[in-house]
Amino acid sequence: MCSREHLEKETGDFFDLHWGEEAIPAWNFSWNWCGLIPNHDLDGIYALFSGGELVYVGLGAGRGHGTHKNHGLRKRLLAHVLELTPADSDAHYILEPRWRNAGVDQIATLGFPSESSYLAYALEHYLITKLDPPENHRNHAPRIH
Numbered sequence: 061m062c063s064r065e066h067l068e069k070e071t072g073d074f075f076d077l078h079w080g081e082e083a084i085p086a087w088n089f090s091w092n093w094c095g096l097i098p099n100h101d102l103d104g105i106y107a108l109f110s111g112g113e114l115v116y117v118g119l120g121a122g123r124g125h126g127t128h129k130n131h132g133l134r135k136r137l138l139a140h141v142l143e144l145t146p147a148d149s150d151a152h153y154i155l156e157p158r159w160r161n162a163g164v165d166q167i168a169t170l171g172f173p174s175e176s177s178y179l180a181y182a183l184e185h186y187l188i189t190k191l192d193p194p195e196n197h198r199n200h201a202p203r204i205h
Contacts, residue, residue, distance in 0.1 A: 105183055115194055117187045
C-alpha cells in the first residue's frame with residue numbers, strides 16, 4: 061500500500077509530464093464528512109484512504125454535454141461511495157457499506173479546470189497503474205508482478 065505522500069509524489073510526476081504553465085491542481089484532504097465536498101462541482105479524481113493508506117482511486121467526470129453535463133466529483137461520490145444521512149439538511153454523509161467494510165476513513169479530491177478535465181481520465185489510469193490500490197482490483201483476478 062502507499063501513503064498520502066506517495067500519492068502526491070506520483071501526481072506531481074504526472075503533472076510534470078502533462079501540464080503547462082498554469083497552476084497545477086492539488087489534492088484536497090480537508091473534508092470532514094459534512095458540508096460541500098471539495099471540488100464537488102468539478103470533474104476530477106478522488107482517493108479513498110484507510111488508516112493513512114491509499115485503498116482506491118476513482119474518477120468523477122462527466123462526458124461533455126447532455127445527460128452527463130455537471131456529473132463530476134459530487135455526483136460520482138454520491139453514486140458509488142457516499143450516502144446522505146437521513147437528516148441530510150446539513151449535508152452529513154456516510155460511506156456505503158463496501159467502503160465502511162474496507163475501513164475508509166478519509167476522502168481526498170483533485171479537481172480540474174473545465175478546459176483540462178480530459179486529463180482526469182489519464183491521471184486516474186496513471187495513479188492506478190503506479191500505485192496499485194488494492195480496492196481498484198478487488199473484483200478482478202490477482203495481478204502478477
